[in-house]
Amino acid sequence: xxxxxxxxxxxxxxxxxxxxxxxxxxxxxxxxxxxxxxxxxxxxxxxxxxxxxxxxxxxxxxxxxxxxxxxxxxxxxxxxxxxxxxxxxxxxxxxxxxxxxxxxxxxxxxxxxxxxxxxxxxxxxxxxxxxxxxxxxxxxxxxxxxxxxxxxxxxxxxxxxxxxxxxxxxxxxxxxxxxxxxxxxxxxxxxxxxxxxxxxxxxxxxxxxxxxxxxxxxxxxxxxxxxxxxxxxxxxxxxxxxxxxxxxxxxxxxxxxxxxxxxxxxxxxxxxx
Numbered sequence: 063x064x065x066x067x068x069x070x071x072x073x074x075x076x077x078x079x080x081x082x083x084x085x086x087x088x089x090x091x092x093x094x095x096x097x098x099x100x101x102x103x104x105x106x107x108x109x110x111x112x113x114x115x116x117x118x119x120x121x122x123x124x125x126x127x128x129x130x131x132x133x134x135x136x137x138x139x140x141x142x143x144x145x146x147x148x149x150x151x152x153x154x155x156x157x158x159x160x161x162x163x164x165x166x167x168x169x170x171x172x173x174x175x176x177x178x179x180x181x182x183x184x185x186x187x188x189x190x191x192x193x194x195x196x197x198x199x200x201x202x203x204x205x206x207x208x209x210x211x212x213x214x215x216x217x218x219x220x221x222x223x224x225x226x227x228x229x230x231x232x233x234x235x236x237x238x239x240x241x242x243x244x245x246x247x248x249x250x251x252x253x254x255x256x257x258x259x260x261x262x263x264x265x266x267x268x269x270x271x272x273x274x275x276x277x278x279x280x281x282x283x284x285x286x287x288x289x290x291x292x293x294x295x296x297x298x299x300x301x302x303x304x305x306x307x308x309x310x311x312x313x314x315x316x317x318x319x320x321x322x323x324x325x326x327x328x329x330x331x332x333x334x335x
Contacts (some may be wrong), residue, residue: 137191
């Protein structure tokens with residue numbers, strides 16, 4: 063029985079059957095379509111990751127602004143407390159004129175001393191709050207500059223990803239047209255089997271056999287199966303990865319090439335003699 067998948071060149075070596083070539087071309091298109099689809103699927107994730115530094119800087123800036131507002135409110139609260147304390151102190155000093163005994167006057171002096179100390183505490187709290195506000199405001203300015211720089215970087219990355227997605231979408235549309243054309247050049251039986259394997263594997267259905275190895279899973283194939291792949295009138299399945307196998311032919315080795323050159327050289331010498 064003749065082998066529709068195997069061609070013999072004039073020098074007797076196995077070559078790839080023209081019926082298989084369209085199927086291999088179709089697989090190349092499928093793999094590129096799969097690659098583009100996967101790249102485009104990951105673009106939103108890449109965009110999300112690219113935005114992480116900007117989101118973190120924005121969150122830190124918002125938190126710092128909130129802390130600054132809290133510090134301002136604390137300062138204002140201390141200022142109101144100091145104002146109320148000053149009012150109370152002035153009333154207490156006015157009351158000093160009505161004191162009659164030395165004991166009352168000494169008690170009044172003690173109250174004034176305590177009031178002055180308390181006034182110092184309020185002033186210290188106000189100064190600390192003011193320092194805190196100043197420091198936070200400085201941090202806010204630094205964070206705003208950092209956020210502006212990160213926003214510029216993210217905008218550039220987003221534009222790059224958007225441009226890449228647009229280019230890939232254009233290429234994908236072109237590949238789909240080529241895929242339909244390539245499918246029409248494949249024999250129906252082969253195409254159906256190819257699509258069945260592709261649907262079950264979700265990757266490349268075909269795998270070449272070279273040096274006794276399936277190039278799909280890189281595992282050694284039994285010699286009997288290799289012989290069947292080379293001679294059979296049907297495509298065989300790799301027992302390990304379940305891909306459709308085809309014979310790619312053995313590449314010429316360095317030793318055989320050197321031997322051929324040596325024979326050619328000897329022949330030329332003999333002819334000259």
